[in-house]
Amino acid sequence: MLLLRRRFTLSSLVFFLGGCASAFAGQASGNAPRGGDSTVKVEIALGPGREAAVEYSPVSGKPPLASPGTLYIKNAVRLGTLELGTPSADTTLELRLDDHGGAWRLGVRNPQSGTEVGNVALAPSPVAATSATRAVALLAEAKDAARLVISWNGREVSSPIQFLAPPPSRGLDNGRPNEPVNREHFSDATIQGRSQMLSQNNLTALTFAGSRSVSVSYLRDGLSADGPDHARAASAAPGSVIELTQASVPWLKTETPLRFGSYVIVAGPHPRAHSRSYGLWLKRVSNGWRLIFNDQANVWGTMHDVAADVAEVELAHRAGQDAATPFAVSLVPDGPDRGQLVLRWGRDTWSVPFEIMSSGR
Amino acid sequence: MKTSLRIAVSVAAFGTLSGMDGTLQAGQAKSASGAVTYHEHVAPILRKNCETCHRPAGKNVGGLTAPMSLRTYAEARPWARAIATKVEAREMPPWFAEEPRGVFKNEKGLTDDEVRTILAWVKGGAPEGDRSRALPPQAETTEVDNDGWTLGKPDIIVRLPEPYLVKDEDQDVQGTFAVKLTRDVLPQDVTVRAWEFRAGTYSAAQNNAVHHMCGGVHPPGADVTASSQRSGDEGGKELASLGCSAGGAEPFELPEGFGRKLMVGGTVTMGMHYYKPAGPGTAFKNQPEIGFYLARGPVRHIVDTRSIGTRAFEIPPFHSHYPVAAATTLKKDTLVFALWPHAHLRGKTARYTAVYPDGRRELLLDVPRYDQSWQVTYQYREPKLLPKGTRVEVLMHFDNSEVRAAKRGFKPDIPVWFGPRTQDEMMLGFFTYAEIEPTKVVPVTARRQ
Numbered sequence: 001m002l003l004l005r006r007r008f009t010l011s012s013l014v015f016f017l018g019g020c021a022s023a024f025a026g027q028a029s030g031n032a033p034r035g036g037d038s039t040v041k042v043e044i045a046l047g048p049g050r051e052a053a054v055e056y057s058p059v060s061g062k063p064p065l066a067s068p069g070t071l072y073i074k075n076a077v078r079l080g081t082l083e084l085g086t087p088s089a090d091t092t093l094e095l096r097l098d099d100h101g102g103a104w105r106l107g108v109r110n111p112q113s114g115t116e117v118g119n120v121a122l123a124p125s126p127v128a129a130t131s132a133t134r135a136v137a138l139l140a141e142a143k144d145a146a147r148l149v150i151s152w153n154g155r156e157v158s159s160p161i162q163f164l165a166p167p168p169s170r171g172l173d174n175g176r177p178n179e180p181v182n183r184e185h186f187s188d189a190t191i192q193g194r195s196q197m198l199s200q201n202n203l204t205a206l207t208f209a210g211s212r213s214v215s216v217s218y219l220r221d222g223l224s225a226d227g228p229d230h231a232r233a234a235s236a237a238p239g240s241v242i243e244l245t246q247a248s249v250p251w252l253k254t255e256t257p258l259r260f261g262s263y264v265i266v267a268g269p270h271p272r273a274h275s276r277s278y279g280l281w282l283k284r285v286s287n288g289w290r291l292i293f294n295d296q297a298n299v300w301g302t303m304h305d306v307a308a309d310v311a312e313v314e315l316a317h318r319a320g321q322d323a324a325t326p327f328a329v330s331l332v333p334d335g336p337d338r339g340q341l342v343l344r345w346g347r348d349t350w351s352v353p354f355e356i357m358s359s360g361r
Numbered sequence: 362m363k364t365s366l367r368i369a370v371s372v373a374a375f376g377t378l379s380g381m382d383g384t385l386q387a388g389q390a391k392s393a394s395g396a397v398t399y400h401e402h403v404a405p406i407l408r409k410n411c412e413t414c415h416r417p418a419g420k421n422v423g424g425l426t427a428p429m430s431l432r433t434y435a436e437a438r439p440w441a442r443a444i445a446t447k448v449e450a451r452e453m454p455p456w457f458a459e460e461p462r463g464v465f466k467n468e469k470g471l472t473d474d475e476v477r478t479i480l481a482w483v484k485g486g487a488p489e490g491d492r493s494r495a496l497p498p499q500a501e502t503t504e505v506d507n508d509g510w511t512l513g514k515p516d517i518i519v520r521l522p523e524p525y526l527v528k529d530e531d532q533d534v535q536g537t538f539a540v541k542l543t544r545d546v547l548p549q550d551v552t553v554r555a556w557e558f559r560a561g562t563y564s565a566a567q568n569n570a571v572h573h574m575c576g577g578v579h580p581p582g583a584d585v586t587a588s589s590q591r592s593g594d595e596g597g598k599e600l601a602s603l604g605c606s607a608g609g610a611e612p613f614e615l616p617e618g619f620g621r622k623l624m625v626g627g628t629v630t631m632g633m634h635y636y637k638p639a640g641p642g643t644a645f646k647n648q649p650e651i652g653f654y655l656a657r658g659p660v661r662h663i664v665d666t667r668s669i670g671t672r673a674f675e676i677p678p679f680h681s682h683y684p685v686a687a688a689t690t691l692k693k694d695t696l697v698f699a700l701w702p703h704a705h706l707r708g709k710t711a712r713y714t715a716v717y718p719d720g721r722r723e724l725l726l727d728v729p730r731y732d733q734s735w736q737v738t739y740q741y742r743e744p745k746l747l748p749k750g751t752r753v754e755v756l757m758h759f760d761n762s763e764v765r766a767a768k769r770g771f772k773p774d775i776p777v778w779f780g781p782r783t784q785d786e787m788m789l790g791f792f793t794y795a796e797i798e799p800t801k802v803v804p805v806t807a808r809r810q
Binding site: 177178179180181182183184185186189192193194196197199200201217219245246248251253275276277296297298299300302303 | 525528530531532533534535536537538539585630633635671672673674675677683684685686687688690716752754756772776777778779780781782783784785
């Protein structure tokens with residue numbers, strides 16, 4: 001899989017934000033697409049204003065971005081050596097993957113003006129085995145940095161993304177003394193709610209065809225690899241649910257039913273609720289690890305209520321070399337309707353595949 | 362439906378102190394003549410339990426805006442039946458903590474005997490009794506003497522220089538006002554032992570429109586664009602915070618040796634949140650102020666207020682008992698002076714728990730019937746020492762059901778996130794504290810008001 005074969009060290013995890021097209025509202029082209037009929041959208045947010053997304057068609061037989069993909073960014077970023085975007089503005093750009101005599105590069109184009117913005121050299125990564133996976137991923141590497149990774153048919157290339165100086169947080173008013181802000185009682189609070197959440201959580205999301213979104217968020221800088229929680233996890237007895245004393249439980253939110261193994265994780269308990277949230281808990285078992293889905297998505301990592309468990313699935317586990325990776329979760333696409341949920345903490349990597357269930361299944 | 366923060370006699374009840382089921386019968390205390398009278402039997406009860414709110418001043422945003430004063434026979438007699446109804450139902454006085462008992466100095470609640478006394482008085486026609494047995498007036502809280510300040514006349518008052526106009530079309534307004542501590546306001550650097558917020562709106566209707574007021578103190582040269590409302594940052598330390606005050610809150614005085622510093626050239630910030638319907642005639646002017654009380658001795662420990670909370674939650678539509686929680690691990694030995702759980706219209710329960718380094722758990726506060734209209738600050742009688750490494754967990758439940766929506770005035774059919782409007786939600790467990798070095802732990806006694 002894309003992420004598991006990564007050569008470089010990740011200092012934190014990728015978070016893909018689903019269902020947050022409204023976060024990109026206001027750009028010149030209007031609301032950012034939430035995933036077209038045949039596209040996959042991967043998103044990452046490392047805080048308010050440190051947000052990027054790539055939308056592409058996972059076309060068979062071709063690399064992703066063989067046909068133009070779309071890059072959405074908030075504020076300014078540096079993609080490779082190319083500075084893109086504008087502070088305090090949303091920018092939409094076209095990306096195209098080009099082969100220049102074996103050296104792959106990303107062409108960046110302004111779709112509104114039709115002008116070429118520049119090219120970004122892509123660094124190849126050795127891939128252990130050929131893979132039919134065609135995917136684009138945005139992987140967090142640092143507090144304000146990520147990596148754009150493109151893979152197909154055994155190849156993998158990437159470029160760093162540096163988020164540049166987002167506007168300062170304005171708190172709950174506008175940050176300007178003596179200038180109160182008036183809000184309507186019942187105006188839409190979606191964007192504000194997302195911004196508040198991102199002020200403390202990282203977020204990663206996948207949006208599949210038909211605007212079906214899945215996201216995972218977790219507390220930023222919550223759990224280091226050398227903290228007491230990781231030490232306890234490493235020595236946990238079989239049957240133990242891993243406690244996180246220094247962080248909230250990771251929060252999975254889905255707008256679509258998901259199949260994890262034999263379990264179907266439902267979405268929308270009520271006709272008027274279009275998404276559903278779950279807390280994710282690691283559990284040590286005698287022959288490995290499991291992932292618990294729990295109805296309480298916003299509790300602290302010490303407050304596991306077994307009565308609220310809804311599913312428990314097997315996790316694949318492997319131990320890597322990098323002992324410093326802080327706890328993180330990422331959603332990695334694996335086709336037009338499936339992906340992997342990956343958790344990393346210190347040397348440990350756990351993963352489980354999932355697929356989007358179409359309506360009626 | 363009730364959406365205001367007004368303290369009224371219809372606030373939700375709290376359970377009994379002695380566990381009785383509310384079927385008290387009238388006829389406990391009696392005078393020599395056999396009758397239960399106001400001056401001999403009832404006035405002492407009202408003074409001890411009711412007059413801090415039911416008083417004529419009404420200028421303090423901290424909840425002391427009860428719709429009627431009950432200080433004299435003439436004031437109380439017309440409300441006798443209402444008083445009996447409310448105390449028998451345990452709705453008054455308002456106190457929402459179930460546990461622990463006896464640790465908070467502002468704990469309210471009538472004993473069963475006290476309730477029976479009041480019922481007997483009303484049943485007997487609410488007689489005045491012998492005026493020679495009347496209690497002396499509380500001189501320090503008369504409006505003339507202290508202009509309505511709960512803690513008495515402040516030594517320093519910092520007031521917004523010009524009133525702010527909340528306009529007809531405004532609905533949910535938030536902003537931070539910054540007042541420079543010039544020498545005419547603050548002639549020299551001082552340390553203060555207490556502070557009291559006043560919203561600056563002096564009619565009951567206007568006070569209803571003040572959702573809350575937060576304060577901050579900044580040293581000279583500090584960046585005051587950081588809103589004083591960041592005292593609400595979960596797990597974070599707002600060095601300048603004076604905490605917040607909202608309906609039902611009471612100011613309190615710190616023990617000797619604890620306080621805050623005000624510096625000439627610094628800034629006092631007042632974070633205001635106004636909430637009202639829009640429409641013609643709803644505009645009003647607001648001029649908030651903070652009164653400071655000088656420390657009577659050296660301040661060895663700076664007191665601060667921070668919160669344990671989270672901004673990352675989403676309350677589903679129609680969910681009647683949705684849990685949201687946060688925690689923080691203390692990095693130093695900490696003395697805690699007060700706890701203030703804060704949520705909005707959907708807040709249902711609040712609980713603080715200390716998990717000590719040895720794993721022992723202690724319930725610090727349990728509020729099983731949280732009411733946003735009553736923003737009670739639970740003030741420790743003796744500051745609570747929590748050693749370094751203690752994890753303080755705050756768990757709140759939210760009720761986004763149609764039943765609650767009908768009572769409180771919100772829409773239950775939408776997901777709800779953290780946000781500044783009253784229609785949004787917050788999950789914040791404030792606590793007022795001072796970090797101390799282990800070698801400097803000294804017994805302290807909270808100063809009585």
